Amino acid sequence: MELIVSHSNADMDSLAAMAAASKIYPEAKLVFADSPDPGVRDFLAHYGQWLHLTPLKDIPLHEVKKLIIVDTREARRLGDLRVLIENPEIELHVYDHHPTTYRDIVGDYNCVRQVGSTTTLLIELIQEKKLPVSPEEATLFLAGIYADTGSLSFPRTTASDLNAAAWLLEKGGDLKIVTEHLNRTLSPEQRDLLNRLLLSLQFFQIKDQNFLITKASVSYYANDASLLTQRILDLEKTQAAFSLIQMQGRIFLIARSASKTVNAAAICEEFGGGGHETAASASLKENNLEKVEEKLLLVLKNKIESSDLQQAPQPPQNQQGSQESVETLHLKDWKSVPKAIAELLKEMGKLADDEQINLFVVGGFVRDLMLGIENLDLDLVVEGDGISFAKKMAGVLKADLTIHEPFKTAVLILPDQLRIDLATARSEFYARPAALPEVASTTLKQDLTRRDFSINAMALKLNPNDFGRLIDFFGGQRDLQHGIIRVLHSSSFMDDPTRIFRAIRYEQRYGFHIESHTEKLLKEAIYSGVLSKLSRDRIRNEIILLLSEKNPIPAIQRIGKLKGLSLIHPSLRLSGNSLQILKQIPEVLAAFRETLQIQDHDIWIIYALGLFCQLTPEEIEELLMKWKFPLQDSQKISFLKSNWEKMIHELSHSVPKTPSEIFQKLEKIPSEGLVFCMAYSRNPFLKERIEQYALKFQKMKLFLSGEDLKALGVQPGPIYKEWLAKVKNEQMDGNIQTREQALEFLKKNLKASAQKKD
Numbered sequence: 196m197e198l199i200v201s202h203s204n205a206d207m208d209s210l211a212a213m214a215a216a217s218k219i220y221p222e223a224k225l226v227f228a229d230s231p232d233p234g235v236r237d238f239l240a241h242y243g244q245w246l247h248l249t250p251l252k253d254i255p256l257h258e259v260k261k262l263i264i265v266d267t268r269e270a271r272r273l274g275d276l277r278v279l280i281e282n283p284e285i286e287l288h289v290y291d292h293h294p295t296t297y298r299d300i301v302g303d304y305n306c307v308r309q310v311g312s313t314t315t316l317l318i319e320l321i322q323e324k325k326l327p328v329s330p331e332e333a334t335l336f337l338a339g340i341y342a343d344t345g346s347l348s349f350p351r352t353t354a355s356d357l358n359a360a361a362w363l364l365e366k367g368g369d370l371k372i373v374t375e376h377l378n379r380t381l382s383p384e385q386r387d388l389l390n391r392l393l394l395s396l397q398f399f400q401i402k403d404q405n406f407l408i409t410k411a412s413v414s415y416y417a418n419d420a421s422l423l424t425q426r427i428l429d430l431e432k433t434q435a436a437f438s439l440i441q442m443q444g445r446i447f448l449i450a451r452s453a454s455k456t457v458n459a460a461a462i463c464e465e466f467g468g469g470g471h472e473t474a475a476s477a478s479l480k481e482n483n484l485e486k487v488e489e490k491l492l493l494v495l496k497n498k499i500e501s502s503d504l505q506q507a508p509q510p511p512q513n514q515q516g517s518q519e520s521v522e523t524l525h526l527k528d529w530k531s532v533p534k535a536i537a538e539l540l541k542e543m544g545k546l547a548d549d550e551q552i553n554l555f556v557v558g559g560f561v562r563d564l565m566l567g568i569e570n571l572d573l574d575l576v577v578e579g580d581g582i583s584f585a586k587k588m589a590g591v592l593k594a595d596l597t598i599h600e601p602f603k604t605a606v607l608i609l610p611d612q613l614r615i616d617l618a619t620a621r622s623e624f625y626a627r628p629a630a631l632p633e634v635a636s637t638t639l640k641q642d643l644t645r646r647d648f649s650i651n652a653m654a655l656k657l658n659p660n661d662f663g664r665l666i667d668f669f670g671g672q673r674d675l676q677h678g679i680i681r682v683l684h685s686s687s688f689m690d691d692p693t694r695i696f697r698a699i700r701y702e703q704r705y706g707f708h709i710e711s712h713t714e715k716l717l718k719e720a721i722y723s724g725v726l727s728k729l730s731r732d733r734i735r736n737e738i739i740l741l742l743s744e745k746n747p748i749p750a751i752q753r754i755g756k757l758k759g760l761s762l763i764h765p766s767l768r769l770s771g772n773s774l775q776i777l778k779q780i781p782e783v784l785a786a787f788r789e790t791l792q793i794q795d796h797d798i799w800i801i802y803a804l805g806l807f808c809q810l811t812p813e814e815i816e817e818l819l820m821k822w823k824f825p826l827q828d829s830q831k832i833s834f835l836k837s838n839w840e841k842m843i844h845e846l847s848h849s850v851p852k853t854p855s856e857i858f859q860k861l862e863k864i865p866s867e868g869l870v871f872c873m874a875y876s877r878n879p880f881l882k883e884r885i886e887q888y889a890l891k892f893q894k895m896k897l898f899l900s901g902e903d904l905k906a907l908g909v910q911p912g913p914i915y916k917e918w919l920a921k922v923k924n925e926q927m928d929g930n931i932q933t934r935e936q937a938l939e940f941l942k943k944n945l946k947a948s949a950q951k952k953d
């Protein structure tokens with residue numbers, strides 16, 4: 196028997212790809228690994244009666260000889276059919292468009308390419324084999340391609356998808372059905388109501404229970420309003436959600452709860468309604484939304500406070516409701532991790548076992564490991580006494596140890612300068628937005644729950660028995676694969692506004708995109724002014740980190756689009772001119788970095804100069820004061836406060852200048868400023884002069900030194916510097932060409948100066 200299958204919770208692309216595969220394997224049966232997505236069920240009910248699907252229970256699995264897997268290469272996504280992968284007797288054929296990962300099933304036949312939809316790959320084969328396609332089939336295939344490419348608009352859409360779609364249109368594919376279906380999920384009223392509800396979200400916390408209340412008043416009647424409350428709960432991941440909807444002269448209370456403490460039915464009963472613990476409703480003959488809301492809050496307060504259940508706080512559910520992953524990343528897959536680091540982590544895992552604690556590496560290291568990018572920032576988390584383990588580690592590794600007792604964190608610096616940050620698994624409670632967290636010991640899960648984005652909230656266990664086990668509660672791996680930045684809960688940016696900058700940094704660094712709900716929350720946080728509650732040091736650090744990215748320009752542009760530059764200074768804009776300057780920087784930097792001895796950690800200053808150069812000297816002063824840039828950095832940026840434009844203008848003039856004149860002007864400019872000037876100006880004279888300065892004069896070896904002055908009887912003091920500068924000028928201008936000439940020049944001038952004094 197041949198079987199065609201796709202991933203669990205099959206979506207439109209899966210269904211279309213399965214149907215397309217059945218044209219290539221006409222004997223094969225189509226089967227869902229488990230219940231498909233509601234959109235797929237809807238399509239089948241309206242337009243897909245002609246498709247023959249066999250229920251999984253009717254398949255004698257032992258008779259399967261060939262398995263055709265479409266739209267996934269991950270065994271764990273095949274539900275109960277996963278067992279078939281492990282049977283070496285079964286021939287596997289794989290068709291998939293997802294990015295390659297180390298977990299991929301490798302079939303006996305593989306058709307794998309990163310196009311917008313898997314259906315496209317199969318359509319190409321159908322075309323090649325010249326198989327006939329009916330208009331119904333073409334419509335389904337088109338729907339698959341449209342669903343996975345956002346109607347051919349997502350950046351991952353390829354020419355192949357467009358070609359396949361065009362061909363399917365020629366075959367009679369009905370775009371009207373496709374678009375109707377893709378937009379059908381919510382009626383216009385439901386969509387409008389959902390928007391209104393989302394705009395009115397309010398978040399509350401009573402004891403350890405967080406919930407939201409949302410309200411709207413509409414003139415129409417929206418069916419299935421309860422669906423919307425469920426959607427909001429799924430989206431916001433609070434423990435419970437309550438909607439108050441005023442329509443047709445009544446107020447409907449709809450309650451959804453994922454917490455044992457918040458019993459939806461008991462709450463709705465207080466309003467004359469009822470239902471289940473997780474889903475309930477009430478219909479009230481009331482017309483004052485605020486009054487009902489007030490009562491609801493009171494009821495919730497009483498119910499929660501009187502609850503006998505003493506539960507640990509529930510971490511938010513992953514948006515897609517996925518469970519903790521139970522995979523293991525084997526050492527051989529740690530390609531981007533230097534061997535010495537892998538060995539070090541293994542050793543620490545053993546030490547953790549000796550101390551009977553669980554040890555994990557978390558955050559950016561795990562993220563970059565999965566992306567195949569080297570990252571030597573080791574963040575370890577200990578379930579147990581982190582401080583005493585840090586002391587043990589420091590002893591074994593002969594590391595310098597700094598302990599932050601109140602935060603239960605420690606930093607180890609190894610003899611080779613490698614830094615390890617170690618934290619105690621904990622959850623943080625925010626007393627008020629943007630405040631420093633208060634710390635209480637709990638478990639890894641809660642530690643991960645408090646982190647910024649799903650891609651940064653994964654951990655790998657290091658204890659020997661479980662070494663490399665991936666802990667992923669929030670779909671971080673999935674988001675990495677799809678290139679998505681997603682917060683774990685709605686108040687993430689409000690809790691820690693530095694995440695606004697972080698989201699943009701990751702998005703631009705990895706070419707990902709900030710998921711739409713996360714972007715909405717990010718914008719809300721910007722407009723709410725929450726950044727002003729944050730310590731200036733933390734914001735300044737984020738500005739520096741952002742400008743320190745390998746290529747910070749896209750991130751600067753993104754902040755500009757989000758109207759975030761004005762947070763740095765109200766007059767700061769990204770004009771076409773400054774963008775032009777910024778874009779020149781990488782090239783100039785590559786050419787002059789070595790000669791001007793610019794350190795890695797100072798490169799951001801050049802981008803800061805490019806970004807800030809349109810501000811007035813007063814505004815630059817304000818900006819430097821406001822963010823308290825370290826003195827040394829401020830001094831370099833302060834170059835923009837002086838009359839730098841005038842000086843550039845002078846040096847751009849074609850009138851000849853002696854090398855010493857040029858030197859005296861350029862000497863005052865920090866190296867970062869010189870690179871900036873080269874990027875700023877297009878003037879060939881200026882460029883040539885800076886080049887000469889950097890390559891020749893700056894490094895010029897003087898014929899004389901202080902020793903010579905001493906030998907000539909000059910009393911040591913600041914005067915030495917002046918005399919040597921005079922010699923240097925003459926040497927640069929070519930008036931002195933040998934040591935003898937230099938000595939002669941000195942003697943003559945010393946004498947003249949002495950006579951003058953007399």
Ligand code: CTP
Nearest residue numbers: 558559560572574645646647651652691693694
């Ligand atoms: N983190 C967070 N919220 C922040 C800062 C950090 O949740 N505002 C968490 C994230 O889990 C992050 C980890 O702490 O992965 C370490 O933070 P950091 O070293 O700043 O970031 P990395 O993830 O290492 O990323 P980068 O490559 O930018 O250094």
